[in-house]
Amino acid sequence: MSSANVEDKKSDLKEQEDPCKSCSEKKGSSKCDNCPSAQSSADKAAKKAERDERIMKRLESIKYKIAIVSGKGGVGKSTITASLALNFSMMGYRVGVLDADVSGPNIPHLLGVEGHKLTGSELGIEPAMSRNGVKAVSSEMVLSTSDTPMLWRGPMRTTMVYQFIADVNWGSLDFLLVDLPPGTGDEPLSVMQMIPLDGIVIVSTSSNLSVLDVSKIINMARNLEVPILGLVENMSYLQCPDCDKQIRLFGENKVGQLSKHYGVDLIGQVPVDPQNSGVDELPADGRSLIVTSVRAIAEKIVSILKEKA
């Protein structure tokens, strides 16, 4: 994504946040006086400053904030996010996962907190706690059932993500992992602007289309000056059960080539796990090939962050 495109997106967002756009009244009509949306620009600036302060306050007790992103859907971003969370937790770190994929929330299933409903306390929205000690919030936790679709337009989804960032009582954490929706749309852009991220991890397969969209993510992050911790090639190969041979499902290692082209580290390759059913909680006891393979990536991320400190 070029810097001009990022600027276009930023102004698109501003337009979408303008409720007058969808109002049938002409802007400036007498009815505007009684409209709750009518705010002076000073009011808006004050609200933004208040919002930024609330976010900073919430996040000050969180050491590292990392977003997990992908150019395409279905490449395993949520699976890698949950696996990283489990590994960080097993390594003794305090971890939270913010499922910012509002229209396709999967984190509750992967962490075994499906069906949990969010509650509030005087300290804010209380996150769910998984059996492995990972805290999580997801839009699925406010829906009546897990098959209820979230039929919300972009600005409403962004507002929910903002609420999760500003109002969840995470307590003190070592890692907050944010599972972003795929692509370079409104929500990834808003999260990258709202949260002072320590970095992003980009997940891709080596399929041609997946790799193509990763270039856009890299350019978007660079334009927004968000550090890229590295690339993860998911479903990189299948280990033959009868011999040592690794079968590459998407042919040559295109994620590796992309990493060289853009000068972004390839920090891990995760094999296909034929046992992975995809709907169940990921086990943290060594039974999941994905979770065990992600351990090296979690360790690498810790060493990159410590080096940067």
Ligand SMILES: Nc1ncnc2c1ncn2[C@@H]1O[C@H](COP(=O)(O)OP(=O)(O)OP(=O)(O)O)[C@@H](O)[C@H]1O
């Ligand atoms: N290494 C792997 N081995 C086997 N199956 C995998 C692997 N990684 C992911 N999957 C499966 O691929 C599917 C997509 O994974 P996941 O939901 O994590 O992708 P995603 O990128 O978050 O998708 P979206 O952003 O569209 O929600 C799931 O069924 C998941 O179980």
